[in-house]
Amino acid sequence: xxxxxxxxxxxxxxxxxxxxxxxxxxxxxxxxxxxxxxxxxxxxxxxxxxxxxxxxxxxxxxxxxxxxxxxxxxxxxxxxxxxxxxxxxxxxxxxxxxxxxxxxxxxxxxxxxxxxxxxxxxxxxxxxxxxxxxxxxxxxxxxxxxxxxxxxxxxxxxxxxxxxxxxxxxxxxxxxxxxxxxxxxxxxxxxxxxxxxxxxxxxxxxxxxxxxxxxxxxxxxxxxxxxxxxxxxxxxxxxxxxxxxxxxxxxxxxxxxxxxxxxxxxxxxxxxxxxxxxxxxxxxxxxxxxxxxxxxxxxxxxxxxxxxxxxxxxxxxxxxxxxxxxxxxxxxxxxxxxxxxxxxxxxxxxxxxxxxxxxxxxxxxxxxxxxxxxxxxxxxxxxxxxxxxxxxxxxxxxxxxxxxxxxxxxxxxxxxxxxxxxxxxxxxxxxxxxxxxxxxxxxxxxxxxxxxxxxxxxxxxxxxxxxxxxxxxxxxxxxxxxxxxxxxxxxxxxxxxxxxxxxxxxxxxxxxxxxxxxxxxxxxxxxxxxxxxxxxxxxxxxxxxxxxxxxxxxxxxxxxxxxxxxxxxxxxxxxxxxxxxxxxxxxxxxxxxxxxxxxxx
Ligand code: GTP
Ligand code: SPV
Ligand code: MN
Numbered sequence: 001x002x003x004x005x006x007x008x009x010x011x012x013x014x015x016x017x018x019x020x021x022x023x024x025x026x027x028x029x030x031x032x033x034x035x036x037x038x039x040x041x042x043x044x045x046x047x048x049x050x051x052x053x054x055x056x057x058x059x060x061x062x063x064x065x066x067x068x069x070x071x072x073x074x075x076x077x078x079x080x081x082x083x084x085x086x087x088x089x090x091x092x093x094x095x096x097x098x099x100x101x102x103x104x105x106x107x108x109x110x111x112x113x114x115x116x117x118x119x120x121x122x123x124x125x126x127x128x129x130x131x132x133x134x135x136x137x138x139x140x141x142x143x144x145x146x147x148x149x150x151x152x153x154x155x156x157x158x159x160x161x162x163x164x165x166x167x168x169x170x171x172x173x174x175x176x177x178x179x180x181x182x183x184x185x186x187x188x189x190x191x192x193x194x195x196x197x198x199x200x201x202x203x204x205x206x207x208x209x210x211x212x213x214x215x216x217x218x219x220x221x222x223x224x225x226x227x228x229x230x231x232x233x234x235x236x237x238x239x240x241x242x243x244x245x246x247x248x249x250x251x252x253x254x255x256x257x258x259x260x261x262x263x264x265x266x267x268x269x270x271x272x273x274x275x276x277x278x279x280x281x282x283x284x285x286x287x288x289x290x291x292x293x294x295x296x297x298x299x300x301x302x303x304x305x306x307x308x309x310x311x312x313x314x315x316x317x318x319x320x321x322x323x324x325x326x327x328x329x330x331x332x333x334x335x336x337x338x339x340x341x342x343x344x345x346x347x348x349x350x351x352x353x354x355x356x357x358x359x360x361x362x363x364x365x366x367x368x369x370x371x372x373x374x375x376x377x378x379x380x381x382x383x384x385x386x387x388x389x390x391x392x393x394x395x396x397x398x399x400x401x402x403x404x405x406x407x408x409x410x411x412x413x414x415x416x417x418x419x420x421x422x423x424x425x426x427x428x429x430x431x432x433x434x435x436x437x438x439x440x441x442x443x444x445x446x447x448x449x450x451x452x453x454x455x456x457x458x459x460x461x462x463x464x465x466x467x468x469x470x471x472x473x474x475x476x477x478x479x480x481x482x483x484x485x486x487x488x489x490x491x492x493x494x495x496x497x498x499x500x501x502x503x504x505x506x507x508x509x510x511x512x513x514x515x516x517x518x519x520x521x522x523x524x525x526x527x528x529x530x531x532x533x534x535x536x537x538x539x540x541x542x543x544x545x546x547x548x549x550x551x552x553x554x555x556x557x558x559x560x561x562x563x564x565x566x567x568x569x570x571x572x573x574x575x576x577x578x579x580x581x582x583x584x585x586x587x588x589x590x591x592x593x594x595x596x597x598x599x600x601x
Contacts, residue, residue: 007038017044037130045168067348102469137310141403148184230467254285267447289397303485306405343379352380415442433490435591471583533598
């Protein structure tokens with residue numbers, strides 16, 4: 001709750017980067033008239049501005065400075081304990097009809113919702129500073145790049161957005177002065193950070209987002225899930241491109257052959273880790289580079305799918321991050337990073353569950369209470385996060401700024417499944433791959449509030465992020481496929497299958513290179529596979545498992561199909577499609593029948 005601070009009054013030359021586009025000025029005036037802030041701070045993204053806002057945030061306890069010797073220019077933020085993850089139940093898609101939002105979204109009528117939000121925002125910024133943040137999603141010279149503005153009364157949001165996006169002058173330049181140019185209107189107010197007054201509302205037709213009552217993550221960094229995915233997916237369908245919850249990585253062989261691969265896994269299911277993978281010693285000469293770790297915008301070019309990362313930073317899961325699991329992330333977050341909801345040690349270091357080395361004898365936990373290794377509570381919140389610029393990543397791909405994006409050879413879907421789903425398989429073709437993505441499921445995680453570990457269908461990892469009717473979204477995937485002469489191959493992976501002892505069968509992390517290598521082999525037409533009812537499966541000798549300490553029974557289990565489990569799985573696919581009330585395209589129903597028939601042979 002420490003961001004509910006009084007207004008700040010910057011010295012001359014800071015906070016006065018007023019844009020000249022009249023449409024923007026009119027909108028800011030309208031919001032200021034409604035929210036009644038003490039003053040307006042026009043952000044320019046400069047270093048001087050950053051220094052000023054950091055100093056103010058330290059003074060007002062929005063941030064705590066970490067040990068500068070260990071973590072230069074890095075800070076800890078504690079959010080309110082009632083405000084630690086995305087709130088899917090309070091996230092709304094406000095389209096003129098309920099049908100447009102579809103069966104998987106919470107729908108609210110736009111007129112009523114605007115009225116309710118106006119009431120909540122009325123006078124909400126009294127005594128506070130209203131920040132106006134211009135930002136750009138995507139590299140400066142990409143045709144897909146979008147401009148957004150976020151109005152906020154949170155300094156934490158300003159400081160986070162300047163890491164997560166290309167913020168300030170660069171966005172104003174891209175927008176220009178045309179009052180009819182396309183740009184996203186985002187309004188955020190903390191209000192009193194009360195879960196009873198927490199609503200994340202999207203108005204796709206108006207390219208508008210209004211978020212109130214939260215100060216955390218995907219609820220308030222409106223560039224990310226709200227614009228780049230929910231509004232993004234809506235615009236993508238209209239404009240014939242794709243906005244996906246997908247990482248993008250480059251993989252280069254010792255001979256210098258390079259492929260790009262995109263992978264859609266649900267929240268907290270391994271995107272950041274996979275995107276920063278370091279191949280094990282056995283794969284000498286192989287190199288993996290990161291284009292993006294969370295969101296990919298893709299378009300068709302010369303019959304192929306090209307992808308780019310609209311973001312400029314990583315908002316990554318902290319627990320489990322270590323030099324063993326993800327060295328590139330550890331190096332990235334050693335400087336210029338904002339940590340949220342991790343523990344603070346007595347010497348200004350940070351601590352979390354799964355970090356290298358022994359836990360500290362004493363720390364302050366994410367809530368601000370004393371903590372020792374004997375404490376029953378976790379030191380860091382399971383959804384604690386780092387916010388760090390992409391330029392910190394030692395494995396950053398050289399083509400991230402390339403406006404045309406990178407050509408995608410393979411799309412991978414994957415979730416967290418203790419059973420049923422094998423380590424990897426390849427779909428027969430595009431439409432079959434779309435079916436496998438549409439029916440994928442995953443155990444829920446701490447990235448959203450609510451029960452953890454419950455298996456739910458999460459089509460293309462977009463269940464919480466698709467800004468329109470999911471049936472139309474499936475059809476959009478099918479339609480894109482028809483336009484591709486050289487479509488990516490589609491795969492499914494599951495790093496999380498467990499044995500009878502309840503432990504993961506697969507070592508994961510860097511060792512996922514072995515699966516990635518098979519995927520690349522398949523793209524190059526060289527990898528072996530066996531035909532199964534669900535797709536092409538590698539046999540154990542098709543995977544390079546040399547120098548890996550794994551029991552061959554575990555490998556058989558990982559790659560095996562249990563017919564009984566799959567009967568249940570296919571029944572669950574049907575149940576899911578039925579629950580969507582008739583919006584599923586005929587082609588996908590047909591795919592399901594074919595799959596079911598495959599198991600009856
Ligand atoms: P969001 O940022 O929420 O979209 O998450 P993400 O998909 O980027 O997930 P991330 O890579 O941050 O991983 C989430 C959790 O899964 C972390 O605690 C990781 O340590 C763990 N994890 C990631 N990859 C693997 C893996 O290959 N095997 C196992 N067992 N755990 C993994
Ligand atoms: C996710 O939940 O998929 C995230 C974190 O990437 S948040 O930005 O909070 O949505
Ligand atoms: Mn995510």
